[in-house]
Amino acid sequence: MNRQPLRSFVLSLTMSLVVFVVALWIGDYLIGVTTPRRAGGDKVSKQYNAVPNYWKVDDLLGAALHPGVIAHPVKTWNDEVLYEVTYTINDKGLRISPPATDSPVCMLFFGGSATFGEGVNDDQPFPWLVATGAKVNVTNFGLHGYGPAQMLAALESGWVDDMIDCTPTHVIYTVIPAHVIRTIGLVSWSKHYPEYRVTADGLAERVGNFDDWNTPYKLLRRIVKSSHTYKRFFQNRNIQLLYERDGLPTMSAIVRTAAKQVQDRYGIPLHVLGMGDERLAFLAGPVADYGGVFHHPLPTIERIPHDGHPSVLGHQTLAHYIIDEILNDPQ
Secondary structure (H helix, E strand, C coil), X not given: CCXXXXXXXXXXXXXXXXHHHHHHHHHHHHHHHHCCCCCCCCCEEEEECCCCCCEEEECCCEEEECCCCEECEEEEECXXXXXXXXXXXCCCCCECCCCCCCCCCEEEEECCHHHHCCCCCCCCCHHHHHHHHHCCEEEECCCCCCCHHHHHHHHHCCHHHHHCCCXXXXXXXXXXXXXXXXXXXXXXXXXXXXXXXXXCCCCEEEEEECCCXXXXXXXXXXXXXXXXXXXXXXXXXXXHHHHHHHHHXXXXXXXXXXXXXXXHHHCCCXXXXXXXXXXXXXXXXXXXXXCCEEECCCCCCCECCCCCCECHHHHHHHHHHHHHHHHCCCC
């Protein structure tokens, strides 16, 4: 039997596929280099001085900090220094909190950069101010770029319990509208973030990390979503559609499940601080489904100019609110 025609066909098909893939790659590259960039203007610069090992990849949370580092970030706007501060990370990879007290009150804080205290010194984030103002124990689980997925992953895995030395009496999550798109991997730093899907009962179930490629579907999705073509002609033009179609239900499910975790594990409500406008109102229902409390709107929070994170005064306002409305609430 003459196998030459078959071999020729396979070789021809292979070469055609190679040419096709290369053509796609070149086309995608050209789309990337010709995509209009954001117009230039005010120059913003942020530096983490002499900290080569600040970040690390973390399979549970997506990203984390190396234990024991001390960072000295400086952020400028044109020639104006917006902040020049110190971030001290403890031996567990979390931003430091005041020393433990004899108080039975044990507070866990979750959230992103506002909770972490981006732009303020170690003794100025609102979790620290709550600890010193009310003489209670706190652990700050917040970090730049985090959202509710990190809170849920940390809770349901038992990792939180390994990080604390007290029995939680209060769990507080601070949310901003931008957390919604983080739950569906639509920000550049969320590629390895925890990925959740909404189950039939409205809860969230983890299905891995966004950049997993352990199935053909996930591999194809990873290739497509990382392409310039997808980002320019679909994602960037349909961000509101993705926000409403995928982001809102996923965010609701994650927060609902986190409230369930807090109630099941510790027998206490999850307190959610809505640090934003009416776009966060959709969380009231999911938070309450498992006994949580949604705090919104909050008092006006002063922010760092040209940055947006809470200023020192803004953190003081948040701390006073938490002490007055949560710690001192007779309910």
